[in-house]
Amino acid sequence: MESRLANLESQASILEPDAAERRHLRDAVVSHAEEFLEGLEDRLAYVVTDHKGAGLSDMPIRETGRAIEDLLERWTHDVEVPGLNPASGGHLAYIPGGGIYPSSLGDYLAAITNRYAGVFFASPGAVRMENLMVRWMADIIGYPEGAGGDLSSGGSIANLTAIVTAREAKGVDSERVRRSVIYATEQVHHCVGKAIGIAGLKEAPVRRVAMDSRFRMEPEDLANQMDRDREDGLDPFLVVASGGTTDTGAVDPIGEIARVAKARDAWFHVDAAYGGFFVLTPEAPDPIRELHLADSVVLDPHKGLFLPYGSGALLVRDRELLYKAHRYDANYMRDTHRSREEPSPADHSPELTRHFRGLRLWLPLQLFGVAPFRACLSEKIWLTRYFYEKLHEIPHMELGPDPELSVCLFRHVPPGKDADAVNARLIEEIQSDGRVFLSSTHVNGNHWLRLAVLAFRTHRSTVDRALDVIRALVDKEARS
Amino acid sequence: MESRLANLESQASILEPDAAERRHLRDAVVSHAEEFLEGLEDRLAYVVTDHKGAGLSDMPIRETGRAIEDLLERWTHDVEVPGLNPASGGHLAYIPGGGIYPSSLGDYLAAITNRYAGVFFASPGAVRMENLMVRWMADIIGYPEGAGGDLSSGGSIANLTAIVTAREAKGVDSERVRRSVIYATEQVHHCVGKAIGIAGLKEAPVRRVAMDSRFRMEPEDLANQMDRDREDGLDPFLVVASGGTTDTGAVDPIGEIARVAKARDAWFHVDAAYGGFFVLTPEAPDPIRELHLADSVVLDPHKGLFLPYGSGALLVRDRELLYKAHRYDANYMRDTHRSREEPSPADHSPELTRHFRGLRLWLPLQLFGVAPFRACLSEKIWLTRYFYEKLHEIPHMELGPDPELSVCLFRHVPPGKDADAVNARLIEEIQSDGRVFLSSTHVNGNHWLRLAVLAFRTHRSTVDRALDVIRALVDKEARS
Known part of the structure; x- marks a missing residue:
């Protein structure tokens, strides 16, 4: 029994990488994460892909292990890129998420x-x-x-x-x-x-x-x-x-x-x-x-x-x-x-x-400390008010109620067009453009667009970008 | 409104440490964690303290922040030290936990x-x-x-x-x-x-x-x-x-x-x-x-x-x-x-x-890969069988059923003594000794001790240590 135990212990020891192996794994993950964070400004808030991460299935769990580098490559291609990027300030849909750095260390x-x-x-x-x-x-x-x-x-x-x-x-x-x-x-x-x-x-x-x-x-x-x-x-x-x-x-x-x-x-x-x-x-x-x-x-x-x-x-x-x-x-x-x-x-x-x-x-x-959280939440409220104000300047915008917190409802109602169809088109185009990500909803039987500001990385420049995207699409709609 | 937004954005920017600040925080946490892992062999599985982490209350959440070094010191003293250490191979109670390293990177x-x-x-x-x-x-x-x-x-x-x-x-x-x-x-x-x-x-x-x-x-x-x-x-x-x-x-x-x-x-x-x-x-x-x-x-x-x-x-x-x-x-x-x-x-x-x-x-x-998980699970089963076998050599041990998996029930029944009281004493002494951590249960109206092997860091040396602790306490009991 003793030799069997020794043998199994040795096989299981792969589960306990030593300090050097841990450093190797950690360095790879940390440098990947740093690249992700440093590149956030230039990343889209939503990325449409054909593959939608299907490549994950090509890498099944097997008896033997794989290199961290190969796994991070797969992760990036199949998980990090496709779809919504909730770490982005451009996430202005549903209720946005965040991901402040110290929590990852926690x-x-x-x-x-x-x-x-x-x-x-x-x-x-x-x-x-x-x-x-x-x-x-x-x-x-x-x-x-x-x-x-x-x-x-x-x-x-x-x-x-x-x-x-x-x-x-x-x-x-x-x-x-x-x-x-x-x-x-x-x-x-x-x-x-x-x-x-x-x-x-x-x-x-x-x-x-x-x-x-x-x-x-x-x-x-x-x-x-x-x-x-x-x-x-x-x-x-x-x-x-x-x-x-x-x-x-x-x-x-x-x-x-x-x-x-x-x-x-x-x-x-x-x-x-x-x-x-x-x-x-x-x-x-x-x-x-x-x-x-x-x-x-x-x-x-x-x-x-x-x-x-x-x-x-x-x-x-x-x-x-x-x-x-x-x-x-x-x-x-x-x-x-x-x-x-x-x-x-x-x-x-x-x-x-x-x-x-x-x-x-x-x-x-x-x-x-609490102070920056307080400021960031206030900023979100004011950004929503700012967006709401600026929307007034875009022609044929029907606005929802004054935002009480940080959600704003609006819809484009160009005369002589089916507004629901117009807004369904708009949200699809906003989402495939991807620079910002908004969502839509049905309220009182109508199709409305929503902007929700709660990502901590959303700032005035992000809201301005959202306004640019909307303005451009409204112009395009007017020409069509 | 624009200047208010700029002002709030600047106050909130504390929530987004830059690469250098992230490195500072990360280095502190990583080196703390490495110290923890490298010291695991010498740490107790259970540590009795008087303070039981009460010092955490001395560090309330306030408007301004604190240094990572102070927080890690507080963490170590008040959270990491007192009580059970589930990262330890000596955790042989309840159903033990683990914590393989790559999950923390995940x-x-x-x-x-x-x-x-x-x-x-x-x-x-x-x-x-x-x-x-x-x-x-x-x-x-x-x-x-x-x-x-x-x-x-x-x-x-x-x-x-x-x-x-x-x-x-x-x-x-x-x-x-x-x-x-x-x-x-x-x-x-x-x-x-x-x-x-x-x-x-x-x-x-x-x-x-x-x-x-x-x-x-x-x-x-x-x-x-x-x-x-x-x-x-x-x-x-x-x-x-x-x-x-x-x-x-x-x-x-x-x-x-x-x-x-x-x-x-x-x-x-x-x-x-x-x-x-x-x-x-x-x-x-x-x-x-x-x-x-x-x-x-x-x-x-x-x-x-x-x-x-x-x-x-x-x-x-x-x-x-x-x-x-x-x-x-x-x-x-x-x-x-x-x-x-x-x-x-x-x-x-x-x-x-x-x-x-x-x-x-x-x-x-x-x-x-799956192989080391398989080996580690087999090892846990054999370690339990090994423990069960060795228990037979300790006088006045009543053993529970042959372990089917990796839990073993046993109780010390020295003649002429109240067995429940003896085992209640034993478990208290094992737990305050702390080199290994076992738990106890009531089965069929009697007080039993339990050894459960499922921590991936539990190996033959750990089980030998548990046997040493038990033997020493049984000897002490015999002399009392």
């Missing part, structure tokens, strides 16, 4: 040291770091002591965790699902609908609350619908508002909705994945300062703090309710229960073992 | 380039890479074409996704929950119970299926219970087996259970988060080769492929069922629906935007 260090941030006993420091990040976010929205939360992979799991917490807090078991009513506008993010389904609430009635002309929830209609449902013997149990809708950037009147929901004993959740961090800016609309009135709030650091993808967050006003909905015991975890000094993330999340997400957030916030 | 590159792997239109190459990884795992367990899956943050979300898929595939709506029966042994991982709750199935009856003396599910008892429930007007809808239990490393008889479940039209799910990748070895027990008979299987690359935490995986035999349970449309995603060439992860997962998990898996598999 992920690197987290992967090497592999701290287990799920349970206090296993890594008290890693757990404290995650809890400090939750507390910092609770502070910026104004949650009291006693609030809790969870660092998630993104808004979807954070919203799911909120909905499960609401379901448990309000005692909605399977028997009560069909009479437990959920309220939201049709502009709520689709991950909320998805989460409702995952949480086993598919048969719960979902009411579409009316919106004002700026796509914001009407609290009066909410109150009326809740009261009517109550009279009909139903249980209004959950209201979901948006702290910045994805489609139009509208901010629901959080404070008023909170009063309506509270008076009717419903859980009030706000999906502020997109807009929540604007609370750091003086420009934020009032309702963003009222997030603390909600029972739970979702924020996405991979949106509003410009982190690379993989960082959402849930905050819950009463940590105990999050805990009750998500804790679970096991025999083989018995050693871990000795210490109760600090809440363990695994007791406040659908996850147990997971990526240590605290470090990629803590490191940039500590290195840079 | 995470680094993923964070910088920030590809969005959720939707094919956005990043066709990143999506293909994730799909190739799913397909590779489907191949190694023997799933047919038409299988699908998802790269998750870990086993918990993967199991949740499987349970939601089963619930939808079997049409268990809220009205049917109370008569839809779930079957598992009491050794199933607790994240399955947690996922059942999250999925709104808390009122579904859960039957504890009998186990043989080696903690493996008894298919006959399963069949009997299912038939009895059917006769009683209930719907047996889900059977959950384990491809390596956490507590004892037992592998349920997958093939036989599959036949029982299939004959009764129930969904058959296997949580093989711990043991699934042993399918790569010639030593794997037969049931691990029968995983392809299940409707869905969970594997954890952050366990069996030695990746850093943050990588689980779900495989589903019929991709279409996973898709039906998790897809969802939205207006603002309309541009993304043009291309249907390749399945999009966001349609097969509770998540939408998330960490690009494909690269941290693809890079090490490509760089090293």
Whole structure:
């Protein structure tokens, strides 16, 4: 047996490259990444390719290894080039992403040291770091002591965790699902609908609350619908508002909705994945300062703090309710229960073992301080206002509502033409041009174009470029 | 407005360090990480501290930034040192983690380039890479074409996704929950119970299926219970087996259970988060080769492929069922629906935007090839057998069942002493000694110690060290 062990150990040793081999691998990756970053200004925001990365299949996983240089070449050709470049300031579609540099170092260090941030006993420091990040976010929205939360992979799991917490807090078991009513506008993010389904609430009635002309929830209609449902013997149990809708950037009147929901004993959740961090800016609309009135709030650091993808967050006003909905015991975890000094993330999340997400957030916030994040968010709001203003100068532009945050809706309506067809053409041409990347949506039955500013690399020159692209296409349309 | 924009842009520019600043930050982190790796041999697997990382609170997030050197010092003292070191080969508790080096480079590159792997239109190459990884795992367990899956943050979300898929595939709506029966042994991982709750199935009856003396599910008892429930007007809808239990490393008889479940039209799910990748070895027990008979299987690359935490995986035999349970449309995603060439992860997962998990898996598999993973897994099995054999030589050791995979149960039962108290003392002393880290569990009402070998850095010398520690403590116990 001893010689078999020695033999296997030697074969497995490939998995542990020594310092020189690590340097070789690291130098290759680091210099590739530096080239990527230094070349960002000249890269397109969207690249159309015929192959769409199909070449990856020509390099199957096999028994023996390959050289890092060959892998990086394949990576570049098949993954880095085709499609959308979310690291680009020209990404002005959906809700743009970011990827500030220190987070990549945080992920690197987290992967090497592999701290287990799920349970206090296993890594008290890693757990404290995650809890400090939750507390910092609770502070910026104004949650009291006693609030809790969870660092998630993104808004979807954070919203799911909120909905499960609401379901448990309000005692909605399977028997009560069909009479437990959920309220939201049709502009709520689709991950909320998805989460409702995952949480086993598919048969719960979902009411579409009316919106004002700026796509914001009407609290009066909410109150009326809740009261009517109550009279009909139903249980209004959950209201979901948006702290910045994805489609139009509208901010629901959080404070008023909170009063309506509270008076009717419903859980009030706000999906502020997109807009929540604007609370750091003086420009934020009032309702963003009222997030603390909600029972739970979702924020996405991979949106509003410009982190690379993989960082959402849930905050819950009463940590105990999050805990009750998500804790679970096991025999083989018995050693871990000795210490109760600090809440363990695994007791406040659908996850147990997971990526240590605290470090990629803590490191940039500590290195840079909050000030530049604040400034960058303000800049995004002003860039959107700037774009909106400049759009007025382009002929036959129909504009959506004044941007409250950093999303702007617009459509080109040249007289005598089918506007939907024109705008469908425009977005296709913008996307294949690729210098900037915008997206489109359907609102009130019409096809609208959207500009969303949240990439930290988007600056005035980027917005000017977007305006140039749009102007040129509008001119072309006029000549056709 | 122009000067305001220029001013904000300049304040925000701190978020974009230039090449020289990046090098400064990177050099500090890289040299810290190298020191960590080079010192691993001499580090304890568990470090008891009084402070438990409390000093992190002395360094709050503030408006201005801090130096990387100060942050790394704080990190080391408060996060890296206290508690368990999962990067250590001496981590022999719970299910050990790993952290092979190329994954850290994968995470680094993923964070910088920030590809969005959720939707094919956005990043066709990143999506293909994730799909190739799913397909590779489907191949190694023997799933047919038409299988699908998802790269998750870990086993918990993967199991949740499987349970939601089963619930939808079997049409268990809220009205049917109370008569839809779930079957598992009491050794199933607790994240399955947690996922059942999250999925709104808390009122579904859960039957504890009998186990043989080696903690493996008894298919006959399963069949009997299912038939009895059917006769009683209930719907047996889900059977959950384990491809390596956490507590004892037992592998349920997958093939036989599959036949029982299939004959009764129930969904058959296997949580093989711990043991699934042993399918790569010639030593794997037969049931691990029968995983392809299940409707869905969970594997954890952050366990069996030695990746850093943050990588689980779900495989589903019929991709279409996973898709039906998790897809969802939205207006603002309309541009993304043009291309249907390749399945999009966001349609097969509770998540939408998330960490690009494909690269941290693809890079090490490509760089090293499969051979060293295979050898390393075999080594883990043989190390456990070696440990088990050597335990026989220590007086008054009661041994659990022959290890099927890489978990070994044992307890010290010196005559005339309270064995539970003795073993509680032993585990405390092993953990405060810290040279190796073992855990304990309660099985059949008794306190057992566990050795689990799955860290890729665990070799014969590590197991010898564990034996030395145990021998010394047993001697001490004999003298007391």
